[in-house]
Amino acid sequence: MSSAISLAALLANNPLAHGLRKLVGAGSQAPRAYRLINVELKQRIDLSPCLARLVFGGEDVAHVRTLAPDQRIKLLFPAADGCPPDLPREGDWHAARRKLPAAQQPPMRTYTIRALRAEPAELDVDFVLHGVSGPASRWATHAKVGDRLQMAVPNKAFSGDPGGYEWQPPAGIRKVLLIGDETALPAIAGILEDLMEYPVPPDVQAFIEVPHESDCLALRHNHQTRLSWLPRDVLGAAHGEALMHAARELAELPAPSRPPRRPKPREQADDLRPWDSATPSDNGFYAWIAGESGTVMKIRRHLIDERGLERRNLALMGYWRQGRSLE
Numbered sequence: 207m208s209s210a211i212s213l214a215a216l217l218a219n220n221p222l223a224h225g226l227r228k229l230v231g232a233g234s235q236a237p238r239a240y241r242l243i244n245v246e247l248k249q250r251i252d253l254s255p256c257l258a259r260l261v262f263g264g265e266d267v268a269h270v271r272t273l274a275p276d277q278r279i280k281l282l283f284p285a286a287d288g289c290p291p292d293l294p295r296e297g298d299w300h301a302a303r304r305k306l307p308a309a310q311q312p313p314m315r316t317y318t319i320r321a322l323r324a325e326p327a328e329l330d331v332d333f334v335l336h337g338v339s340g341p342a343s344r345w346a347t348h349a350k351v352g353d354r355l356q357m358a359v360p361n362k363a364f365s366g367d368p369g370g371y372e373w374q375p376p377a378g379i380r381k382v383l384l385i386g387d388e389t390a391l392p393a394i395a396g397i398l399e400d401l402m403e404y405p406v407p408p409d410v411q412a413f414i415e416v417p418h419e420s421d422c423l424a425l426r427h428n429h430q431t432r433l434s435w436l437p438r439d440v441l442g443a444a445h446g447e448a449l450m451h452a453a454r455e456l457a458e459l460p461a462p463s464r465p466p467r468r469p470k471p472r473e474q475a476d477d478l479r480p481w482d483s484a485t486p487s488d489n490g491f492y493a494w495i496a497g498e499s500g501t502v503m504k505i506r507r508h509l510i511d512e513r514g515l516e517r518r519n520l521a522l523m524g525y526w527r528q529g530r531s532l533e
């Protein structure tokens with residue numbers, strides 16, 4: 207059974223809190239790091255039976271900026287009464303949302319900017335269609351051209367760094383490991399494209415787990431990149447199993463920085479949404495890992511406790527949680 211976790215609880219309990227506060231625009235200074243915009247669905251491109259690219263347009267898209275291929279945004283969906291979100295774009299939209307009766311409160315979920323174009327002003331989001339149990343996937347499944355949403359996005363008028371991204375490999379990075387499930391596919395696809403711009407391409411190994419063989423998309427990447435698709439239907443694997451196998455058996459990892467150790471009790475705790483930013487001290491190795499929270503926690507334990515990797519070289523993000531609804 208799914209249960210909704212309030213944003214306030216998430217902010218209070220989670221290391222992602224600082225970034226989320228920026229995302230929801232808390233505070234009153236203008237221009238803010240993130241702002242609320244109105245968008246309209248311009249085009250729908252079915253990438254595979256489980257993945258749809260929704261192209262959003264509208265005047266407000268001109269106010270968006272993106273700083274990294276995993277730039278996260280908040281999407282606001284029609285409330286239980288069926289009305290499209292209509293929160294005030296100026297002022298504290300988050301407070302305005304909280305004051306609405308439950309049936310009128312637009313549900314909010316986190317997504318990745320897959321692409322942002324200036325002319326015409328368009329923003330692409332790739333949605334995993336996992337069914338109709340959640341407001342985001344349900345909306346994306348039925349969305350038609352002309353349907354309206356609101357989004358909290360990095361504000362072009364804000365001159366500082368708005369945050370909301372984790373892909374920050376050190377300059378001259380030599381070895382990169384990417385691990386993710388279908389929700390991380392949009393970010394990994396963008397990261398692989400980003401890596402094509404590097405003057406000296408690092409050694410890259412990437413593992414992407416997807417529901418079906420038909421979800422293995424033709425991604426652009428350096429020809430040296432070793433990209434492994436892990437389709438669950440072909441492998442007969444449950445969600446996360448193939449990624450865990452890849453982390454254990456297939457990933458070429460640097461030599462351990464210290465002997466393996468037994469996990470401390472805190473690391474065995476059931477984090478709702480694990481979130482570790484990487485803070486590498488050199489350019490030797492950088493890993494970016496995102497997907498279902500339970501899987502990400504298992505991979506974290508394996509890489510750090512059993513393989514002796516430095517925590518600071520790993521960006522680990524729980525993108526969703528089996529059986530829960532997270533904003």
Ligand SMILES: Cc1cc2nc3c(=O)[nH]c(=O)nc-3n(C[C@H](O)[C@H](O)[C@H](O)COP(=O)(O)OP(=O)(O)OC[C@H]3O[C@@H](n4cnc5c(N)ncnc54)[C@H](O)[C@@H]3O)c2cc1C
Pocket residue numbers: 207208278315316317318319331332333334335336339340341342343344388389390392393524525526527528529530531532
């Ligand atoms: C930084 C970040 C970036 C993200 N980027 C993307 C993105 O670009 N594209 C994308 O599709 N998702 C992305 N996600 C994941 C997305 O936010 C979640 O999948 C979200 O839960 C979907 O909301 P929902 O309303 O469909 O389902 P919810 O109401 O949140 O959940 C309803 C039920 O569905 C389950 N569920 C949720 N997601 C999935 C899934 N993918 N597969 C199977 N079951 C699921 C839940 O466990 C729950 O039981 C991102 C998450 C984060 C934190």
